[in-house]
Amino acid sequence: MTAGEDFKELYDDYLRKVETQLECIVKDKHPESMYAPFHYLITGGGKRIRPVLAMICAGAVGGNPDDALDCGVAIELLHNFTLVHDDIMDRSPLRRNRQTVHEKWNEASAILTGDVMIGFAYNLLPNSKQHARSDEIYKTFTRGLIEVCEGQAYDMDFNEKKDVSLIDYLNMIDKKTAKLLETAAMIGGTIGMGSNEELNSLQTYANCLGIAFQVQDDLLDLTAEQAELGKRIGQDLFEGKKTFLIIKAIEKAKDENDKNLLNEFVNNNGLMNENQLPQMIDLFTRLNVFDDAVSFADSYFNKAKNSLANLKENQYTQMLHWLVDTLDKRKK
């Protein structure tokens, strides 16, 4: 058995613990109009990377991963709160191959389900009798909540903004995507009683992982199989999202036809029809922006690995390396 397979088993073991907690978190709760969508949303599967990351990071600084399970679940709830509200704002019909909450129920249920989820998340954080560093955990968690909202607000702003730069984009995904991974890593490290230096390393690790992950996600919107993606191919482009690919293409386009297609995309807030999808894919291919995205993601995956050099090696720091490699493989 290789080391890689070992960690897959451990990952799945943690994932099962997370799933078990999520499964019963709103059991028998009323009103159903709020708690049925809550249950539906959090039992829709997924990688559960945030809670598992919190657990691994507790281990990486010498703590017990199981001690970070509750906090990990809290962060998974916070993540799901963002999903259900973002889906309303983006008018997305599908998420992980299933109807979104506002489609299956209605918008009021989707708003309330997200809202109450924040409360359930806070209830899972340890109090000062349960953990010596509970204040720090609350603070990190709340910062995560605030910044993830800011990230989504910037993302919404991009719908109106015609000239989104790569710097604007990176600032946005730093908050919208990377922040909750950072929150998970730092809270896991705090639960495991990591030093400030260790927490800094874990934060950098998670931040770089998050940035790489989002650029990869932008890529997968066009390169993945629909079933694997859980939503329609090119959804980001139909929604008019200013993804890494679009921003890079605008930066690089010289040909008038290419510029026109990109201008149309910007001015119409997205592709105008199905026919424009293959045209845009062709444009991205000719301008090499798919390769740019792969290289960019790779450089951040490498930065993530490098940041681990400051941690004393153990099986959990090895697992953090393995996690980078595993996520990196998504795009191939």
Add this chain to the structure above:
Amino acid sequence: MTAGEDFKELYDDYLRKVETQLECIVKDKHPESMYAPFHYLITGGGKRIRPVLAMICAGAVGGNPDDALDCGVAIELLHNFTLVHDDIMDRSPLRRNRQTVHEKWNEASAILTGDVMIGFAYNLLPNSKQHARSDEIYKTFTRGLIEVCEGQAYDMDFNEKKDVSLIDYLNMIDKKTAKLLETAAMIGGTIGMGSNEELNSLQTYANCLGIAFQVQDDLLDLTAEQAELGKRIGQDLFEGKKTFLIIKAIEKAKDENDKNLLNEFVNNNGLMNENQLPQMIDLFTRLNVFDDAVSFADSYFNKAKNSLANLKENQYTQMLHWLVDTLDKRKK
């Protein structure tokens, strides 16, 4: 100068402190698409009864009211979070004589503004170094957040539910309206280091005040002047809200015409046109449901006062009595 005037001055003094904090809470924050509506929402005036109540309750158990200011502001933010999200769900165009956030900006801004407000609220609660009972404060606050969402979900359910009983209604307003007043009173009392018995009394006080307040609000929807109300007369009825008046009228109606009008209201989820408003007011008058609402509110205002008997009298417990009388006067 009478005692009553004294307390008005003290109330306004606390209110000014709350306003000062609210005024600068998101100063110079970005993105503007989220923080401009945040600022607009929380500087729209209002009685600020929740934060002031927290301050008075800290004093009522022998603590310093100023120590409860931050927590009070946190609860005011939590209250404003509920307002901005409820207004989306209710599609309300006006709040306190001004456009609602989703009307003035858009729905995404309104959702995000409410979301991020929860984070700012948690940031105002004391940590374990700042207050010996911080765990209790967090717990009470989070329970408030969860229950106020449940209350709104029940209220939404009532739009579909044809047979809402008075018990259903009381359970709903207990969570939707009374809960945050309870949260304010209990956190204020905890900040002031009140005993369990004192906290129980304050909780009962605030709960009864909240119930009375909501029934009175249902009444004011039809009896207040538009300018005073800050929204159009009969808004609740046009939205199809199952208010105290409607529920009581359905309970009491015997006449076929009355029953038909009420059935139409229920089946159409609200009044069908402007002409039905005077018809409904006439029906309420004939069935005495306005008087029922006044008596009901009065009985809860009295319960609120009675619950104070267990507290050692001081100027703040006197102020709690005065507060009941002041709110009671709203309907006259």
